[in-house]
Amino acid sequence: MNILSHSVPKTGLDGLTENWRFDIVSGFLVFLIALPLSLGVANASGFPAMAGVISAIIGGLLVSRISGTHVTVTGPAAGLIVVILTAVQALGQGDAMVGYRRTLAAIVVSGLLQIVLGSYRAGRLSAFFPSTVIHGMLAAIGIIIMAKQIPLMVGVQPLPGPVLPGIAQIPHDLAYFIPQIAFIGLISLGILIFWPKINHPWLKKIPAPVLVIVIGMVLGFMFDLAHLQVGQDFILPKDLILGPEFLVDIPSSLLDNIFFPDFSKVGSLAFWEAVVAITLVGSLETLLVASAVDKLDPYKRYSDLNRDLRALGVGNAISGLIGGLPIIVEILRSSTNVNSGAKTAWSSFFHGAFMLLFVLLFPHVIDRIPLASLATLLVYTGYRLASPNTFAERMILGWAQLLIFVITIIAVLMTNILAGVAIGIVSKLLIHWMRGVSPKNMLKISYQVEHWDADTWTFRITGSAVFSNFISLKTEMTEIPDGKTVIFDLSDVYLIDHTVMELIDHFRQNYIDHGGQCEIEGLDKQVPFSEHVLAARRRKL
Numbered sequence: 252m253n254i255l256s257h258s259v260p261k262t263g264l265d266g267l268t269e270n271w272r273f274d275i276v277s278g279f280l281v282f283l284i285a286l287p288l289s290l291g292v293a294n295a296s297g298f299p300a301m302a303g304v305i306s307a308i309i310g311g312l313l314v315s316r317i318s319g320t321h322v323t324v325t326g327p328a329a330g331l332i333v334v335i336l337t338a339v340q341a342l343g344q345g346d347a348m349v350g351y352r353r354t355l356a357a358i359v360v361s362g363l364l365q366i367v368l369g370s371y372r373a374g375r376l377s378a379f380f381p382s383t384v385i386h387g388m389l390a391a392i393g394i395i396i397m398a399k400q401i402p403l404m405v406g407v408q409p410l411p412g413p414v415l416p417g418i419a420q421i422p423h424d425l426a427y428f429i430p431q432i433a434f435i436g437l438i439s440l441g442i443l444i445f446w447p448k449i450n451h452p453w454l455k456k457i458p459a460p461v462l463v464i465v466i467g468m469v470l471g472f473m474f475d476l477a478h479l480q481v482g483q484d485f486i487l488p489k490d491l492i493l494g495p496e497f498l499v500d501i502p503s504s505l506l507d508n509i510f511f512p513d514f515s516k517v518g519s520l521a522f523w524e525a526v527v528a529i530t531l532v533g534s535l536e537t538l539l540v541a542s543a544v545d546k547l548d549p550y551k552r553y554s555d556l557n558r559d560l561r562a563l564g565v566g567n568a569i570s571g572l573i574g575g576l577p578i579i580v581e582i583l584r585s586s587t588n589v590n591s592g593a594k595t596a597w598s599s600f601f602h603g604a605f606m607l608l609f610v611l612l613f614p615h616v617i618d619r620i621p622l623a624s625l626a627t628l629l630v631y632t633g634y635r636l637a638s639p640n641t642f643a644e645r646m647i648l649g650w651a652q653l654l655i656f657v658i659t660i661i662a663v664l665m666t667n668i669l670a671g672v673a674i675g676i677v678s679k680l681l682i683h684w685m686r687g688v689s690p691k692n693m694l695k696i697s698y699q700v701e702h703w704d705a706d707t708w709t710f711r712i713t714g715s716a717v718f719s720n721f722i723s724l725k726t727e728m729t730e731i732p733d734g735k736t737v738i739f740d741l742s743d744v745y746l747i748d749h750t751v752m753e754l755i756d757h758f759r760q761n762y763i764d765h766g767g768q769c770e771i772e773g774l775d776k777q778v779p780f781s782e783h784v785l786a787a788r789r790r791k792l
Contacts, residue, residue: 259550260594262321270594277591278311278601280458281324281584285602286609287464288583288632290499290617291625292327295400297339298351298576300499300617301508303327304610305575309566311603314578315596318562319555323544324584324599325563327576329632330536331529333395334668335576338525340411342516355512355571357525362567362577364530369561374538375726381718381750383645383652384675385535387659388668392532393636394418394660396629401425403626404440406432406497414664431474432497432623438470439463439627458587460628467624468616471498499620505610510574528669529577537563537580542757544580547589551764583632648749649781655679679748680719686789688715688746696720700727709738716741718750728758733765742773745790752785 260270267274285307293303303326310325318325338357343350398418402409406429410420446459502508516522541554559580566578588598610617637660645656658678663671680693692715701709708731710724731737739755741747759769777788 259552262595266595267597271597273592273594274598275601277588277593277598279605280591281588281598281602282605282609283461284458284587285324285326285584286606287460287620287625287628288329288581289327289606290620291628292329292332293576294499294622294625295329295332295396295629296327296335296576297347298335298354299501299508299510299574301501301505301610302351302574302576304606305508305573306566306570306578308603308607308610309570309575310578311599311601311606313569313603314562314566315599315603317558317565318596319558320541320544320580321550321552321554321596322548322585322589322593322598323541323554323559323580323596324588324602325566325578325580326584328536328579328581329396329629329636330389330392331533331577331579332399332629333392334525334528334532336399337667338521338528341521342519342525349513352510352513353516353522354525355510355574356514356517357522357529358571358575358577359512359568360517360526361529361533362564362569362571364526365534365564365567366561367564368530368534369557369559369564372557373534374556374560375722375729379718379722380535380672381655381676381679381748382753383648383655383749384659384672384679385539386641386645387656387675388532388663388672389536390637390641390656391660391663391671392668393633394664396633397637400626400629400633404433404436404623404630405429406623431470432621435467435470435474435621435623436627439467439624440631442466443627443631463624463628464620467621468619471619471621497622499618499622499625501614501618503614505614508574512571524667524669528667531672532668533563533567533577533579534560540580540582540585543582544585544589545761547586549589551761553761553765647781647783648786649783651682651780651787652749655682676719683715683717683746683748686746688717693717693719696724698724706734707736707738709740711740711743712747713743713745715746716744716751717746717748721751721754725754731762731767733762734767736768737762737770739769739771740773741771742776743790744773744777746787747777747789748787749785752787756785 260266289303289307290300293300307326314325335354338354339347339350342353395414398414398421399409401421402424405425407424407427409424410417442463443459446462449455537559538556541556541559545552545554563578570576570578642653645653655675655678659671659675662674683693696716697714698710698712701711703709755771759771762769776791778791779786779788
């Protein structure tokens with residue numbers, strides 16, 4: 252039996268009564284991080300700043316009560332910035348407010364679609380998307396976020412339109428920096444880089460994003476950013492000036508921040524492109540992050556991903572109806588939640604409650620936050636998505652994984668997220684075909700399930716096991732009761748790719764954590780394409 256099973260926290264009201272002391276502290280610490288990030292994501296997405304707070308409140312107060320996870324935190328996240336900003340520009344056709352309201356309609360429809368997908372157990376379809384392609388998509392999103400936010404760090408409006416010209420424009424933008432704004436940006440960046448390295452037991456408890464906002468507000472007060480005028484010794488083109496306002500702009504009342512969706516473009520191709528992109532990116536990132544957070548949970552609890560997808564759909568539909576951003580499971584807030592001692596989903600509820608109380612009681616604190624501070628938070632987030640380490644991790648898995656990763660990044664930057672992901676998937680299929688996988692085997696896996704006794708399940712796989720044919724086997728794996736012995740026999744596999752190796756290894760770890768036994772046999776008859784334990788491998792000739 253799992254040694255932790257006797258101490259697994261209760262759920263529902265019993266869990267609140269038993270663990271509220273832990274969950275309320277964790278919820279407050281998560282709130283401190285979530286507030287600036289929610290504001291920053293909204294600004295970067297072309298939405299009003301309070302739209303991010305609205306979605307964080309809904310994610311905490313509502314989604315946490317109906318989701319299938321235990322310690323995850325939902326709200327707006329950087330992964331959807333590019334999708335939402337693109338939708339606002341495409342649907343607004345030059346009018347930001349019109350684009351905002353039409354994008355709200357796309358969020359509502361996306362939420363309804365997620366409810367349907369969750370009801371039909373679509374959580375398992377995430378296996379169809381290769382992990383390398385997903386990481387490539389996220390890295391490309393990180394690059395786009397940095398390209399759009401670096402100019403704002405120094406007080407310059409980024410070039411609208413395609414990404415690649417915007418990246419080329421960055422050196423020109425930086426040449427026209429506003430000293431006070433750039434100073435806030437650089438100080439903020441230094442805090443994010445060096446503050447986590449401090450080992451002082453009390454100082455390390457202060458989240459770096461909170462410190463960025465506080466110091467940014469202090470500097471903003473010193474520079475009086477609300478009335479900043481460009482000095483006459485700076486020759487700055489008018490179209491590059493943000494204007495006299497360099498602070499977050501929000502109405503004084505929360506009710507004044509509520510806007511309703513405009514469904515007038517529901518029959519257009521651009522509208523449905525936005526719906527599909529929001530659904531795809533939001534659902535994939537949620538499933539990916541929720542699975543990762545399960546590994547961090549000290550009680551090794553499973554998330555019900557289909558139920559979580561339905562809950563997110565409900566949250567997104569409501570968020571879109573009242574002016575909020577899409578809601579997804581977010582990794583930084585979720586990992587902070589776990590590390591802060593959260594026991595149950597009530598911690599996410601408390602984070603939403605603190606968010607609501609703050610905007611009701613202290614709205615004018617928010618409108619003193621410099622936009623440069625929020626931009627710096629997002630630049631740092633984008634860098635973490637596309638850091639050199641992410642490239643190194645793909646290289647360790649083999650040159651083919653690095654190639655697919657880079658192809659996906661370039662494709663997303665040159666086209667859009669949907670087309671980029673599709674190109675990444677096609678590139679992986681082509682590599683499998685070049686390695687000898689037949690087109691028929693690409694979509695259909697061959698395996699047998701043997702029951703030697705009531706407690707032993709053996710999956711004997713033949714042919715090739717790749718991301719595009721593994722869904723049926725993954726579904727059958729999830730139906731095995733806990734506490735049994737599961738054996739994966741790969742002796743006769745011609746080729747098994749990295750995505751499938753990762754899925755099997757993830758299943759093995761989870762199954763053992765929940766009191767069962769799981770073994771993988773036949774790896775000695777395979778030749779890996781790199782030294783990584785989860786690298787793709789092919790049968791010895």
